[in-house]
Structure formats: C-alpha cells, structure tokens
Amino acid sequence: MATQRATALVVEHTDNMGDFNRNMDLSLKGAESVTAVVVNGYRVNAKQMTPVRVVI
Numbered sequence: 001m002a003t004q005r006a007t008a009l010v011v012e013h014t015d016n017m018g019d020f021n022r023n024m025d026l027s028l029k030g031a032e033s034v035t036a037v038v039v040n041g042y043r044v045n046a047k048q049m050t051p052v053r054v055v056i
Contacts, residue, residue: 005048010035013054020055027053 012030014023031051039046 005045007048007050009050009052010038011052011054013056016055023055024053027055 010031012027012034014027014030016023028051031053035046035049035051038044038049
C-alpha cells in the first residue's frame with residue numbers, strides 16, 4: 001500500500017500599508033519561518049510545505 005502524503009501551503013500575510021515590495025518580503029519571510037518550525041520541530045518533509053506570501 002502506498003503512503004499518501006499531504007501537502008500544505010503556509011500563508012503569511014501583511015497589510016497593504018507601506019511599501020508593497022517590503023510587505024511582500026516580510027510576508028515571505030514569515031511563511032518561511034513558520035515552515036522551518038514545522039519542518040524542524042515536527043519532522044515534516046520540507047517538500048510537503050510551500051511558503052506563500054500575500055499582501056491584503
């Protein structure tokens with residue numbers, strides 16, 4: 001029996017105040033930080049996680 005693997009998008013968002021590019025960078029850094037905690041702390045395969053940035 002093959003093992004099914006779940007995948008997840010890790011979404012971090014910022015508001016739309018200030019510079020758009022800076023907010024996009026902050027959003028991605030936040031998503032990458034959460035991904036690192038899950039990968040390192042819970043032994044989730046990094047290939048199953050995709051950090052995503054969003055500005056709202």
